[in-house]
Amino acid sequence: MEGQQKLKSAKVLLVGAGGLGAPLGLYLAAAGVGRIGIVDFDVVDFTNLQRQVIHSTRDVGRKKLDSAAEKMHAINPHVDIVKHETALSSENALDILKDYDIVVDGTDNFPTRYLVNDACVLLGKPNVYGSIFRFEGQATVFAYQGGPCYRCLYPEPPPPGLVPSCAEGGVLGILPGTIGLIQATETVKLILGIGEPLVGRLLLYDALAMRFRELKLRQNPECPVCGEHRTITRLIDYHQFCGVPKTPETKVTESEIDVTEVKAKLDRGDHFVLIDVREPHEYRICHIPAARLIPLGEVPKRLNELDPQADIVIHCKSGVRSAKACGILRQAGFEHVRNMKGGILAWSDKVDPRFIGTPCPPPLLDRETALEPPSPQKVTVHIRPCSRTDRARTAPELGLVTQ
């Protein structure tokens, strides 16, 4: 009874109603946490459903806040759910966080993670941290009673583009469930004051090995926000700190080319080379017919296949990998290289709306793509028909069939 009252009077803020926020919201509501705030400004997309189990197909297009709050209320109508429909920023973070006892970080990007950390340290609130990548996750509790913070662990974020991006994207849909539930467990333990909190320990989870490991986490005396000589005493510009622009560039620069211009060049029969630097499995799913496949990892070794004087356009899925490829070619002396802005996503949006496919989604796809959710309905085969052989070959091997 006493514990339940502690839960009832607790105020927990979930930053993000995505993969980690989904199990957190469901279980914290079920546990009877009195007030749960959620910060999110996104809407539900079909591609979320494979992991964000708080949302369902009928929620696609709805605000995640509304969808999540509805499910949580259905489980426990007595929870006071506060919807913060905004992107957490240096301007609003302290104001939003100050009313809560515990902050749970379920965000998906470095600027917000550093923002949440610094705001928690400045306000003296515990930050229940969880993070995932493909088959691996990390969890810990930062800034709890003077314990280490996120900056003690990682003083700086990786520069954009250095670590794997969309090429290595995708996540095992169950993974945020596992990590989110660890965060929920730690949150409830902190509220109740029971057990040994996950403080000063970084829990690593490897789903493929099905192994948990624990590393020691120490407070860094030189930490700029919680160390002995603090240089960060108020919130800073986290996008600048992480080297990422606040809003995606929409202007096409000289080193880029718009998809419509690429289409026009193809239609005119211009002499140019179109290179697709995605992975072979992505190319198999769909590709622009004129595009030649050279996966990003093979670009440095295959430069000799290309004419340094040629007019070259490079694309990937969204433009990140192709930007790297453009850099490699330019460094090697290629002069006429441009990045197709927005990649194949932009091609699909602007040039060929029929550029749809995945007629038999998971069985056809290989390991990476099978991690994405199944298509909600059958669609016509546009790019490549799916044969029985495909199904027979891939489905049993992967064990990732979701239909």
Add this chain to the structure above:
Amino acid sequence: MARVLIPTPLRQFTGRQDAVTVAGATVGEVLSALTTHYPDLRKQIFNDEGKVRSFVNVYLNDEDIRYLSKDATAARDGDTISLVPSIAGGSAWQRRPKRSRSRTTKSCATAAT
């Protein structure tokens, strides 16, 4: 010989191997030998000055080498060295561009994140 555990984001640089056994008397020597064998891994782990990058933590067994003797930390047979890079994902590695909501069919491009 120490065993170096390679995290998922870096496995593409080690031929998909999740662990590599490498010789070296110190953690620095082990990492140097590792990145000599897998050159593409070098710039992921070391900066231009040859220092371990600040978003990759190196652990000898369960201890952060920053609190031991850093690169000079002795590595013994049977030790496990873990590379633990910063990951940010909460639902995916990075937020993908938002697409039209009215579409009821699924884009193949979206399927291939």
